[in-house]
Amino acid sequence: LESGDLSVLSKAVSLLESGAPDRKEQVAAAIASITPNSVDRDGRAKAAIAAAGAIPHLVSLLRATMSDTQRQAARALHNLTAKNLDNKHAVVEAGAVPRLLLMMKTGAPQVREQVVGVLRNLTGGGVKQENKAAVAAANAIPTLLIVLKAVEPQVQMHIAVVLYNLVNNSPERRAMLSAANGIPALIDLISSGVPEVQKEAADTLRVLTVGSSQLCMDVAAAGGLPPLAAMLKSANLDVKKRAGMLRDALLKDGGRGVRAAMESAKAI
Numbered sequence: 717l718e719s720g721d722l723s724v725l726s727k728a729v730s731l732l733e734s735g736a737p738d739r740k741e742q743v744a745a746a747i748a749s750i751t752p753n754s755v756d757r758d759g760r761a762k763a764a765i766a767a768a769g770a771i772p773h774l775v776s777l778l779r780a781t782m783s784d785t786q787r788q789a790a791r792a793l794h795n796l797t798a799k800n801l802d803n804k805h806a807v808v809e810a811g812a813v814p815r816l817l818l819m820m821k822t823g824a825p826q827v828r829e830q831v832v833g834v835l836r837n838l839t840g841g842g843v844k845q846e847n848k849a850a851v852a853a854a855n856a857i858p859t860l861l862i863v864l865k866a867v868e869p870q871v872q873m874h875i876a877v878v879l880y881n882l883v884n885n886s887p888e889r890r891a892m893l894s895a896a897n898g899i900p901a902l903i904d905l906i907s908s909g910v911p912e913v914q915k916e917a918a919d920t921l922r923v924l925t926v927g928s929s930q931l932c933m934d935v936a937a938a939g940g941l942p943p944l945a946a947m948l949k950s951a952n953l954d955v956k957k958r959a960g961m962l963r964d965a966l967l968k969d970g971g972r973g974v975r976a977a978m979e980s981a982k983a984i
Contacts, residue, residue, distance in 0.1 A: 718746040725768040732773035740777055744788035751795035762800045775810040783824040790830035797837035804838050808847050813854045820863050828867055832874040839881035852882055852889050858896040869910045876905060876916035884923045893924060900938045907943040911952045918958040922965045932970030941981035
């Protein structure tokens with residue numbers, strides 16, 4: 717299978733279902749190795765693996781006790797759900813989301829790196845609204861906010877994207893993020909000094925506050941304007957651009973009080 721021979725898929729799926737633990741891990745690793753977009757350019761392997769029934773067994777493998785096995789299962793699901801809407805839906809339907817969120821809280825760092833990629837795929841890229849609703853209903857927003865401070869910047873960046881995907885164009889989920897103290901958490905990220913993290917957190921703050929003078933005021937009250945001002949002076953042009961987009965959104969919807977606070981903070 718690792719060489720790309722899809723004729724052995726049925727045997728591989730049988731091993732995933734009932735093989736020894738080490739064989740299950742090997743199959744998951746093989747699936748992961750042949751399904752990145754850079755390898756599976758036409759998506760044929762992703763589709764064939766899903767059609768062979770591998771996804772529910774990979775989801776079950778997330779419950780393995782060994783972190784290496786968990787990582788390979790998550791890595792396979794990460795790749796299978798990249799740019800494949802049917803596979804994203806199949807992973808949600810297989811009941812993966814609660815387990816993925818538990819792994820974000822308790823998994824080893826190398827496991828979290830793959831798990832957050834699965835969550836990013838499940839919530840983005842033209843995904844069905846039911847998928848986003850399922851992820852949110854599993855308590856994703858407060859869970860991800862809890863783990864933010866415990867994970868590496870690369871994972872923080874992906875969490876910010878997951879939150880963006882969940883709250884964009886959803887008043888209900890925007891309210892959930894705000895109620896879970898999401899604004900101070902995102903402000904911590906734009907204060908981090910890590911450009912990739914700052915960019916994604918700024919985008920998430922922007923879609924969170926759009927059209928809401930109260931949420932704009934909440935950003936100002938939570939101390940968001942000084943780090944925004946610093947981002948606007950960044951030598952990183954992309955950081956500066958994202959900061960400008962957030963600044964413009966706050967000016968548009970925040971009202972006079974927010975404008976005055978932004979002037980005081982030298983954010984305009």
